[in-house]
Amino acid sequence: MCRKIFIAAFLLAVTAEICSLEVKAADNLPAETVANQAAFADAKTSSGTKAFSGKKLAVFGNSITAARNSWAFRVRDSLGFSGFYNGSVGSSVWGRRVRPEGIAQNYGDPDFAGIGNSSHPSAQARNNNCAVVHIQKFLAEKPDFIPDIIILSYGTNDRLAEEREPALKEVIQRKRNSGRHHNENLSADDAFGLTGGMAWCLQSLVAKFPEARIIVLSPIQANTGLDKYRDKNSDNLLKMKTMRKLCRIYGVEFVDCYHNCGIDASNVEKVLLDGLHPNAAGQSLHASYIISRLVGSRH
Numbered sequence: 436m437c438r439k440i441f442i443a444a445f446l447l448a449v450t451a452e453i454c455s456l457e458v459k460a461a462d463n464l465p466a467e468t469v470a471n472q473a474a475f476a477d478a479k480t481s482s483g484t485k486a487f488s489g490k491k492l493a494v495f496g497n498s499i500t501a502a503r504n505s506w507a508f509r510v511r512d513s514l515g516f517s518g519f520y521n522g523s524v525g526s527s528v529w530g531r532r533v534r535p536e537g538i539a540q541n542y543g544d545p546d547f548a549g550i551g552n553s554s555h556p557s558a559q560a561r562n563n564n565c566a567v568v569h570i571q572k573f574l575a576e577k578p579d580f581i582p583d584i585i586i587l588s589y590g591t592n593d594r595l596a597e598e599r600e601p602a603l604k605e606v607i608q609r610k611r612n613s614g615r616h617h618n619e620n621l622s623a624d625d626a627f628g629l630t631g632g633m634a635w636c637l638q639s640l641v642a643k644f645p646e647a648r649i650i651v652l653s654p655i656q657a658n659t660g661l662d663k664y665r666d667k668n669s670d671n672l673l674k675m676k677t678m679r680k681l682c683r684i685y686g687v688e689f690v691d692c693y694h695n696c697g698i699d700a701s702n703v704e705k706v707l708l709d710g711l712h713p714n715a716a717g718q719s720l721h722a723s724y725i726i727s728r729l730v731g732s733r734h
Contacts, residue, residue: 486730491518491580495569496588498525498552499655499712499721507586509722514729520580522569525552529566529589530632531623533598539563541623542571566636567626574643581647584729585640588652590674591667591711593629600628603677610634610684630677637685649687650728651678655721656693658703658710667711668693688728696724 492514494500494507501523511519531539536558540547550568551560566589573580601621609619626635633651640649653675657667675693682689692698697720698706698713706717713721 487514487516489517490583491520492516492584492586493520493573493580493582494523494586494588495521495566495573496523496586496652497527497592498523499591500588501525502712502718504715504718505713506588506718506722506725509718510586510725510729513722513726516584518580518582520573520577520582522573523588524550524564524569526561526592527552527564527566527569527589528593528632529629529636530593530597530600531565531567531627532562533627534558534562536562539565539568542568542575565632567623567632570636570639571623574639582644583646584648584650585644586650586652586725587636589633590629590671590678591654591657593674595670595673597628599631601625601631601634603630603680606630606634607680607684610638629674630681633678633681634685637681637687641685641687650690651682651687652690652725653678653693655696655698655713655717656700656703658707659700660704661710664710690725690728692721692724696721 492511494510496507499505500507501521507521507523510516533539539562540559548557548559548563549555550563550572551557552564553561555561555564566587606621609621612619621631621635621638623635626632637649637651640647654671657664657671659665659668671693675691679689698717703710706713706720708714708717
């Protein structure tokens with residue numbers, strides 16, 4: 436009897452110590468990160484997934500979205516989406532580009548060379564690797580896939596300016612001028628660079644899926660302590676200003692992962708594989724924040 440009492444007391448003491456350690460660990464995290472993780476935990480319960488059961492999710496982006504166990508797959512699995520499409524390709528950007536080897540094609544072009552990441556042998560396929568072509572492909576190949584939520588995550592690989600990229604003021608004015616009796620919508624011929632490409636994508640998706648919840652994610656922070664990424668964060672902040680304005684004018688959500696997902700200067704060496712791409716811990720932080728936004732502000 437004494438032995439049983441001793442064992443029971445020991446187990447109670449160990450349990451209390453574990454709970455104490457968990458509380459202390461949480462106390463050391465930023466408040467918003469703790470809240471994001473709480474939303475992530477809630478999303479795994481039946482109450483958290485109920486609102487997404489039977490719904491379809493479509494995501495588009497670069498390698499951070501395409502990667503195995505990226506935020507996209509974690510969101511799908513945690514929230515229990517019944518349909519899922521991932522149109523992401525590594526090294527991609529928002530808009531079409533002009534390069535010495537030629538101009539980015541449209542998906543329906545007769546001589547379309549395909550879509551490829553930075554290691555693809557075809558220069559034309561690499562040049563075609565942009566959100567505009569990703570969306571064109573999706574609309575052409577998946578006419579029966581009607582997403583309830585669409586999330587786009589580009590910007591990390593975009594240049595600050597591209598040849599043939601329309602001015603932001605022009606795009607905004609054309610959007611304001613477009614109405615029932617006046618059409619100034621962008622065509623694929625305008626879809627160059629971040630400004631033209633993102634505007635064309637949002638215009639096309641809003642028109643095609645008026646009932647869908649459309650979300651644009653900002654880039655995440657990089658490790659600027661590495662020479663190759665020294666200017667990455669400052670450039671991303673500039674691009675985010677344009678992205679935020681385009682989201683506002685087209686009436687879609689802008690989610691600021693850069694400032695809020697928990698990946699920052701204090702931990703980039705621990706949660707990024709190479710200074711840019713998240714490891715498992717970084718992917719978890721990224722996903723937790725996106726889930727908190729999906730669960731916390733449902734339409």
